[in-house]
Amino acid sequence: MTVNFTTDEKKLIKHAKKAIVKYNKMRHKKGSVDTLYSFLMSDSGKIHNGACFEPNIAQATICGERHAIASMVLDESYNAKIKYIVVADPVPEVQENSTPPCGTCRHIIWQFGTSKTSVICMQYIQRKNDWIFPKAEKYFIKDLYPYPYEPKEDLWK
Ligand SMILES: [Zn+2]
Numbered sequence: 198m199t200v201n202f203t204t205d206e207k208k209l210i211k212h213a214k215k216a217i218v219k220y221n222k223m224r225h226k227k228g229s230v231d232t233l234y235s236f237l238m239s240d241s242g243k244i245h246n247g248a249c250f251e252p253n254i255a256q257a258t259i260c261g262e263r264h265a266i267a268s269m270v271l272d273e274s275y276n277a278k279i280k281y282i283v284v285a286d287p288v289p290e291v292q293e294n295s296t297p298p299c300g301t302c303r304h305i306i307w308q309f310g311t312s313k314t315s316v317i318c319m320q321y322i323q324r325k326n327d328w329i330f331p332k333a334e335k336y337f338i339k340d341l342y343p344y345p346y347e348p349k350e351d352l353w354k
Contacts, residue, residue: 200335206281206317209238210333213283216246217321218328231287231323233296235261237269240278245269261285262302266309279310281317288320291331295320303342314338 202210213236221231235247247265251258259267262284269277286296295318298306306316319333 233261234285235265237265237282238280281315283317285319306338307342310338
């Protein structure tokens with residue numbers, strides 16, 4: 198399958214690959230392992246990074262996507278929008294399909310996205326002290342989350 202990435206999507210993918218190698222090298226040095234990362238470009242063109250947060254209470258885990266989105270909100274307010282978001286999952290060998298966002302993240306990407314927001318799911322594999330990026334697929338959030346839950350914000354007013 199040939200994927201047609203836009204110039205900005207290519208820029209975000211390039212950033213993601215570089216950051217994944219940088220973060221993984223740091224993690225390995227400190228006795229940790231690879232994780233799921235997420236990188237997004239907002240409507241201002243700014244890039245925000247995220248990684249899966251896994252404390253020792255399972256229900257406190259935060260997905261990489263939501264970490265990146267929370268970072269966008271911190272830097273750019275709740276009015277910022279996601280233009281493109283990368284989800285990069287470590288795999289032992291090439292998989293047929295890369296990991297897509299979980300249901301909660303699909304909703305949050307939809308909430309902070311637009312009808313054009315793309316979700317780029319990629320896989321990466323560790324090779325000795327380097328990482329390769331064999332595969333990526335591109336989706337649109339409107340296709341991954343076609344019937345969104347739309348809570349009424351004025352419910353309690
Ligand atoms: Zn998630």
